[in-house]
Amino acid sequence: MIVVGAGLAGLSAARSLVADGKSVVVLEARDRVAGRNHGGFLSNGVPVELGGQWVGATQDVVLDLIDELGLETFPTYDDGEAITYVDGQRLRYSDETFGLPVEVAVEVGRIWEQIEILASTVDLVQPWASPDAETLDRQTLDGWLTGISDDSIAIRMFRTLVPAIFSAETPELSLLHFLFYVKSGTSLEILAATTGGAQEHRVVGGTHLISERMAAELGERVRLNTVVRDIAQDDDGVVVTFEGGQVSGSHVVVAVPTTLASRFRYSPPLPSARDALTQQMPAGSVIKYHVAYNTPFWREDGLSGFVLGLDSAFGVVLDNSPNDASCGVLVGFIEGAHARTAAEQTADERRAAVIAQLVEYFGPQASEPIEVIEQDWMAEEFTRGCYGGRLGAGVWTQYGRALAAPVGRIHWAGAETSDVWNGYMDGAIRSGRRAAAEIRDSGRADA
Amino acid sequence: MIVVGAGLAGLSAARSLVADGKSVVVLEARDRVAGRNHGGFLSNGVPVELGGQWVGATQDVVLDLIDELGLETFPTYDDGEAITYVDGQRLRYSDETFGLPVEVAVEVGRIWEQIEILASTVDLVQPWASPDAETLDRQTLDGWLTGISDDSIAIRMFRTLVPAIFSAETPELSLLHFLFYVKSGTSLEILAATTGGAQEHRVVGGTHLISERMAAELGERVRLNTVVRDIAQDDDGVVVTFEGGQVSGSHVVVAVPTTLASRFRYSPPLPSARDALTQQMPAGSVIKYHVAYNTPFWREDGLSGFVLGLDSAFGVVLDNSPNDASCGVLVGFIEGAHARTAAEQTADERRAAVIAQLVEYFGPQASEPIEVIEQDWMAEEFTRGCYGGRLGAGVWTQYGRALAAPVGRIHWAGAETSDVWNGYMDGAIRSGRRAAAEIRDSGRADA
Numbered sequence A, B: 001m002i003v004v005g006a007g008l009a010g011l012s013a014a015r016s017l018v019a020d021g022k023s024v025v026v027l028e029a030r031d032r033v034a035g036r037n038h039g040g041f042l043s044n045g046v047p048v049e050l051g052g053q054w055v056g057a058t059q060d061v062v063l064d065l066i067d068e069l070g071l072e073t074f075p076t077y078d079d080g081e082a083i084t085y086v087d088g089q090r091l092r093y094s095d096e097t098f099g100l101p102v103e104v105a106v107e108v109g110r111i112w113e114q115i116e117i118l119a120s121t122v123d124l125v126q127p128w129a130s131p132d133a134e135t136l137d138r139q140t141l142d143g144w145l146t147g148i149s150d151d152s153i154a155i156r157m158f159r160t161l162v163p164a165i166f167s168a169e170t171p172e173l174s175l176l177h178f179l180f181y182v183k184s185g186t187s188l189e190i191l192a193a194t195t196g197g198a199q200e201h202r203v204v205g206g207t208h209l210i211s212e213r214m215a216a217e218l219g220e221r222v223r224l225n226t227v228v229r230d231i232a233q234d235d236d237g238v239v240v241t242f243e244g245g246q247v248s249g250s251h252v253v254v255a256v257p258t259t260l261a262s263r264f265r266y267s268p269p270l271p272s273a274r275d276a277l278t279q280q281m282p283a284g285s286v287i288k289y290h291v292a293y294n295t296p297f298w299r300e301d302g303l304s305g306f307v308l309g310l311d312s313a314f315g316v317v318l319d320n321s322p323n324d325a326s327c328g329v330l331v332g333f334i335e336g337a338h339a340r341t342a343a344e345q346t347a348d349e350r351r352a353a354v355i356a357q358l359v360e361y362f363g364p365q366a367s368e369p370i371e372v373i374e375q376d377w378m379a380e381e382f383t384r385g386c387y388g389g390r391l392g393a394g395v396w397t398q399y400g401r402a403l404a405a406p407v408g409r410i411h412w413a414g415a416e417t418s419d420v421w422n423g424y425m426d427g428a429i430r431s432g433r434r435a436a437a438e439i440r441d442s443g444r445a446d447a
Helices: A008-019 A060-068 A102-119 A133-138 A141-148 A152-166 A175-184 A188-192 A208-221 A272-278 A337-342 A347-362 A395-402 A425-442 B008-019 B060-068 B102-119 B133-138 B141-148 B152-166 B175-184 B188-192 B208-221 B272-278 B337-342 B347-362 B395-402 B425-442
Strands: A002-004 A025-027 A039-041 A047-049 A073-075 A081-086 A089-093 A201-203 A228-234 A237-242 A245-249 A252-254 A265-267 A286-293 A303-309 A314-319 A328-335 A371-376 A410-412 B002-004 B025-027 B039-041 B047-049 B073-075 B081-086 B089-093 B201-203 B228-234 B237-242 B245-249 B252-254 B265-267 B286-293 B303-309 B314-319 B328-335 B371-376 B410-412
Touching (some): A002 A008, A002 A237, A008 A425, A060 A208, A060 A425, A081 A347, A102 A175, A133 A175, A141 A152, A152 A175, A152 A188, A152 A303, A152 A314, A152 A328, A175 A188, A252 A425, A286 A337, A328 A337, A410 A425, B008 B025, B008 B208, B008 B252, B039 B208, B060 B425, B102 B141, B102 B152, B102 B175, B133 B175, B152 B188, B152 B314, B175 B188, B175 B395, B272 B395, B286 B337, B286 B347, B314 B347, B328 B347, B347 B371
Parallel strands (some): A081 A303, B002 B252, B081 B303
Antiparallel strands (some): A073 A201, A286 A371, A303 A314, A314 A328, B039 B047, B073 B201, B228 B237, B286 B328, B286 B371, B303 B314
């Protein structure tokens, strides 16, 4: 068995296949495992996650795996007041109003509830077969939002929240895809929340350890610096060619982002529906920052560190300090359209803008960080965007069937292919296990 | 100088570079030139175009080139009445009403005029800088249509006309992209029309002859069966690696569809904006049919052969008989969503459905063709969809700048990259010449 990609999905597939007694090789283009869970460290040794970092409520698969691998979690810091920054005003709150004027908060709540109700109708396994799927998929999320509300601040609220979840803008998502994603992550409430939600816990040492522990188990089965180029299959098996060699097996699990899966050359060529899907599941746009300080000074001001900036490029910030608060770390994101604009600037320009924004949010103490770490996921050749792939208007109903359906001996894994917790670490692990189960169930001979 | 792709764009670039005194090599993956202008023949020797086939009003560049290469054109047959097929009714017409009830025709005319007025405001060179570009780009064409009209038949009319032009559905296009494309092709009137429009003339012998004549001039510079995989550039020049070898030069023109341009491996990796654009400029979906009869029998019935079917998978048909009418040929298309569904059927099932549809349009004589030729452009590994690439909501304003902007020594050509007649043969030729001019103007040393 061959696995392409040593992120959570590929490693989970390999681990399942090994448990089934199969011989496995994992081919990874980079000089490291963990894909979008790359681990970083401040100069003082404190680990900071350069990619996916939170786990939380209802993500039982990743939580169980963390436990199984002997890793531990700790709660994301979430005490004190949060901030909504809108029209130059800093609104502090600790309730469910986002600090907005009551009539706006009520409108946000009304839209939110509509989303939860509509999302509950989606068929996670076959979104294209959901009630009214065609109608939901013809619309963009933005078209739907502006159709049901005239409140400009409420709309801006969702136009900020949505990029915080997708690294993409509301016109870039079909309503059906948005609703699918919400239900896939249990609810919008769970997706958006820290305590009790998807941002509830962090992994001690960093999330990259999940991949590294799995890779350690797999040992020499994992081959780094192995850039796959061709995937050929016939009645006898699969041959995967990489720069410098090739391997053969009975099946291959392709565990790379869907948009990158078309960059291999397939023989025979992929069915057109599968190819077309890869042409239109672009990755999100995000640049992630860790800004470190001697102390988490905002806590003394009664702030949790959580900010939503409705008119800011650096619009989503959270406290990412180590559990012992030995230093203070703010983590934040430039997302969606802002990320595309920021990518045209120099790193120095971006850094200056990020710090200036933090000063607006947290005051002059924010102006003197001890360290800033930037991670631009769009520029990474073997990722090309985070957090994951999205589907615009019309794609789910026309091409959704091709997202995870095996093509002969080729099986597709990756967070984008999961029905539950699509786009998240939990979904990535599920997808790898699902691909392994497909192979197990296919009953074909081992490699 | 290296050119990747021997369609009209690549060959036009090569021809211009040769005229500038440059040494040139053209690398073509297929065993033939002409890309999306592949030529076919009926068993009786009559040429039929498997891809792009019409030239017409305002397409001066392709018309001049045809003349320069010693080729000739002849008028597309357009006498007699056309048919609109809606709700099982066959509406014959020879005016501008499409045979629709007068109130529907008036509504279609009103929407049509709105489109022409809005399209006239688009900046063809910098669509993202057009007035209200952000607003136009946030919307899908479908959202705009359903917002300005309640007439379900008028809307269905545009939901049929648009796939006839784009091989894609109205929700899949941003309003800005649609308007850009309309203005790029002069006007919707010109785009849609046969006589006086984009479907006015055909090339004697088939459009593939344009590419073949250029390739003949270029001689051994054109290398077929050469599958490019890697494009590397540094201060000294470019190295293009294909399966079996490599060539070096000072510049490279990449003249393949934008969605396929990301399937090469670039060193250094492409800037993220360019890469992201290739992730979201999918090709259209179309299966093209030629259905041949002993005679163009519909002409005796006073029909031009032109059909728009508002509720049919095989919804666009024209007369494609040879100029001497030595036999009758109907050409038609399964487009957009219909093409995606049809691709899941067997060729026999599709063929039966196509003929049954022609019987509904033209009567029982249509049931006995002498030959049927099918061309599925989605299944072609080195095209992966026709007619061209499209941009959904939000893409022009965020990534449009990356569509044709050179990346160091890499220049982008292809019909998708042209400001004038984007997506058409005329635009393809313009794009190749523009890429050659970029190299000329760059003043860099020849290869």
